[in-house]
Amino acid sequence: MIHIKNNMAVWLALAILLAAPSAFARSDNADPLTGRAPALEDNEDTIKRRTGSGNVASGSDKAKLCEGCHGEFGVSIDPLVPKLNGQYDKYIAKQLRNYQAGIRSHQIMNAMAATINDEELADISSYFAKQPKMKGNTPTTNEKGKNLYLKGNISKMVIACVNCHGANGKGLTPNTSMFPVLGGQHKGYLLKTLIDFRMDDRANSANAIMNRIVRSLSDADLEAIAEYLSGL
Ligand code: HEC
Numbered sequence: 424m425i426h427i428k429n430n431m432a433v434w435l436a437l438a439i440l441l442a443a444p445s446a447f448a449r450s451d452n453a454d455p456l457t458g459r460a461p462a463l464e465d466n467e468d469t470i471k472r473r474t475g476s477g478n479v480a481s482g483s484d485k486a487k488l489c490e491g492c493h494g495e496f497g498v499s500i501d502p503l504v505p506k507l508n509g510q511y512d513k514y515i516a517k518q519l520r521n522y523q524a525g526i527r528s529h530q531i532m533n534a535m536a537a538t539i540n541d542e543e544l545a546d547i548s549s550y551f552a553k554q555p556k557m558k559g560n561t562p563t564t565n566e567k568g569k570n571l572y573l574k575g576n577i578s579k580m581v582i583a584c585v586n587c588h589g590a591n592g593k594g595l596t597p598n599t600s601m602f603p604v605l606g607g608q609h610k611g612y613l614l615k616t617l618i619d620f621r622m623d624d625r626a627n628s629a630n631a632i633m634n635r636i637v638r639s640l641s642d643a644d645l646e647a648i649a650e651y652l653s654g655l
């Protein structure tokens with residue numbers, strides 16, 4: 424029940440995107456391949472908008488424990504621990520709330536999330552969001568993954584990922600924190616979480632949209648997409 428607002432928002436966002444790509448996705452310097460707005464770059468304005476209103480300085484102190492696993496400034500070096508640097512503050516906070524509520528399950532994170540209160544959560548989320556956006560460790564080119572990401576697969580009814588996650592997986596707009604940054608994330612984590620969605624081991628996206636999207640994709644498809652994204 425508490426997800427009704429989210430459900431409506433996600434479908435509304437999708438309807439707007441599909442019905443009026445010109446309103447949302449086109450811009451003067453559109454990418455020639457996709458006709459879409461270029462990837463969101465870090466600048467004062469985009470960083471400010473994704474950072475939200477938490478206290479970054481106290482977030483920096485409170486995040487020390489998290490950084491033990493997620494890396495200094497959220498730049499994780501463990502392929503199964505997601506990078507948090509430059510992720511939207513509201514997305515980070517939502518995941519923590521989902522771990523707290525048991526809507527998303529992971530033994531370590533359920534325990535970690537239980538230790539922080541609302542104010543700490545706002546500060547920590549803003550601190551990680553404020554960092555320069557995550558970036559791939561090694562450049563990779565995976566044409567199959569790129570194609571699936573940018574064009575989807577009509578015969579498998581897969582909507583192209585770029586519609587929601589933006590060019591290069593860098594986010595759709597500076598304000599739309601519903602769709603996480605994926606470009607530059609670890610391949611290992613991306614693949615694990617995509618398989619979790621497909622198996623319904625993770626089902627916390629609005630209206631289970633991610634579960635539906637990856638349902639018909641094979642292991643090889645998911646691996647190709649994860650590899651493409653991790654290099655961006
Ligand atoms: C002991 C290691 C460890 C610690 C400490 C830890 N995490 Fe995590 N975190 C993980 C792992 C592993 C995952 C991936 C879980 C999964 O696969 O679902 C994760 C996932 C997350 C995610 C989901 C990210 C995404 O892209 O969906 C967020 C947000 C997060 N952690 C925030 C935090 C915060 C904030 C703290 C500190 C309060 C923290 N973590 C402490 C290991 C840790």
Ligand code: HEC
Pocket residue numbers: 433437505517571572581582583584585586587588601602603604605613616617627628629632633636637648
């Ligand atoms: C209609 C919009 C939409 C489309 C299209 C879409 N996604 Fe998502 N995706 C979402 C939403 C919403 C979430 C956030 C889930 C949450 O709140 O936990 C998400 C989350 C994710 C995550 C989890 C990120 C993390 O840090 O844990 C991955 C990975 C992902 N999507 C990959 C993809 C891929 C790959 C495709 C294309 C095959 C795709 N998405 C298409 C809406 C979409």
